[in-house]
Amino acid sequence: MRDWISLNMTPQIGPRAATKLLEKFGSAENVFHARRGELESLRIKPESIESILKREFHDQAEEELNKVREISGDVLVLDDGGYPYLLREIADPPITLYVKGDWQSCFDAPCVAVVGSRKCSTYGENASEMLARDLAANGICIVSGLARGIDTAAHRGAIAAKGKTIAVLGTGIDQVYPKENARLVNSILESGGAIVSQFPLGTPPLKDNFPYRNRIISGLSLGILLVEASERSGSLITARLAMEQNREVLAVPGNITSKNSFGTNYLIKSGAKLVQQWQDVVSELSPEIAAAILPPKITGKAEKAAEQTESVPASLTENERNVWRKLSADEAKQIDVLLEESKLSFGDLSAALLGLEMRELVRTLPGSNYARKV
């Protein structure tokens, strides 16, 4: 443990260099038994080599761990059972993870990142809070970066739903940045959430640390939802990293006249899934998770029963009910036949089919054929 913490504290040793060292030497302990020549052959910076050779941070690491535990935190290291498995999967995972709060149950929940611009519109803030709230209410843990704007709204939304949320920091876990979010950090911890950072205690908000934070945000998450991002927003970088990490990338659309939605609309154009409501996020996660969270679809059996009693789904218009009754799940019907059977005009029939399709009750097959969806 002490070896991992010291290695993480070593100057110029980021996740990439650490991975190189671990690949070569197998463990943090072995790194500190390496010879100068071996370290030099890995193109490790001279400054880092000196630090490793004289075990510069070994005493400090002991102290660091004590301090972390004093503030009720903990440190997870890469070969630890508690280290989140999704994060371990990414290229160059952080070798230590400082954690605080109910991190274990947060990591056990299906995690989704909700992120976006610091400078956001009221729309973005509302959309972030609303989607995070609905996702959290349905058992999703909301991961975000504690930044102003979309991130803050996402954490707030999860808390409002009495759900779990993880704040990944670009500073040490004993720091709060921006300072105005000190109360938010407390609320996160009080509501069973967690705060997480790869950086040693006392690390200030250095600009260069935030991309590392972003890798953890997406690394912890099954999918990443970008709520609002302008053309040059940093959160677009998070989305790019998420793609490289094979995470689902989702985005909230917005008016094309809003600069704040340029990046999200662009992402959707490039293949990110468009999100209108929380279900759109869940349905993109693994089939097991989606099935566990989303209401069960009508089974073939229930369907048959519904057919027999002529019971139709609630909240349909009269025309939709009419058309729904004419359809079955077993055999598709041509639009001509439906036109004749329903006695509806072409316009009304089309509208009814569309309404049914939007409620995911009907599916369209090639050649204007329609069947019930099961």
Next chain:
Amino acid sequence: MRDWISLNMTPQIGPRAATKLLEKFGSAENVFHARRGELESLRIKPESIESILKREFHDQAEEELNKVREISGDVLVLDDGGYPYLLREIADPPITLYVKGDWQSCFDAPCVAVVGSRKCSTYGENASEMLARDLAANGICIVSGLARGIDTAAHRGAIAAKGKTIAVLGTGIDQVYPKENARLVNSILESGGAIVSQFPLGTPPLKDNFPYRNRIISGLSLGILLVEASERSGSLITARLAMEQNREVLAVPGNITSKNSFGTNYLIKSGAKLVQQWQDVVSELSPEIAAAILPPKITGKAEKAAEQTESVPASLTENERNVWRKLSADEAKQIDVLLEESKLSFGDLSAALLGLEMRELVRTLPGSNYARKV
């Protein structure tokens, strides 16, 4: 000609029944030589059969054509050379097309439909006018339905760009619906546009006629752009028809909190192309049309020259210029190498790559490799 017009005027003979008749008898003329038994075997409505057998509308058809010409219109029939070839392609094309204005040059231009809700937001109206204006300014003929809201804004946008626009009517071409658009019709005609309808003169705005109008809107067009549509908007039906007609379906996204954008966002979620600007529409049309309208991409040769003189595309940030210089079109570079060569931080490098990618100057290859786009 007279036979086609009479057939089109026959009660209960819509495009579907007309197609059945033409498939059986080969021409409008032959339909009027059919025997009762032959007509009955096609399940043509009795009312229509009587009308056909007694050639009920033959005299009126002559008169109709005269009247059309008096108002400087014309009638195109299905086997006419002037009949638009894209419309002829659809299932059950209208057998006659009443036209007025500079229809020939409109049909010759690449046509794109711009449609949406009658009840729209200011955002939708602005987006419609802006996109139609930009498309029309670039040689696209804007097809729409003369309805209130999005349609009206689309026609106006085309006129503002001194471009071409076709209004497809659900009434006869001697009628205007809604009445408040009478001046708009004049402006369309004055600016080299056209009005088009499949319905005989004097046909009032019957509810059931509008789906037929919608089929012509998409039938005339290479692609259809839906600007704003609520959950139950009729223009979603037009989009569905367009898909069945194998047209490109495109949509403008909007805030998920706006009911007016529910339908367009839903369409994008279901696979329609998201449109942020007019170029997004053109790039979905055939490669020939896109190439003719969009500015030429840098060729390999020009690229090489640019590389030699180190001339970089305009309007890049300093970091973007830095990274661009390090990249080539011939060989991809790993992000590690770029990190070292550019001396940028990971965050700045990612931002620069993203900026270049958004300007379509760089492409990302698997495994965080980057190359110039040619």
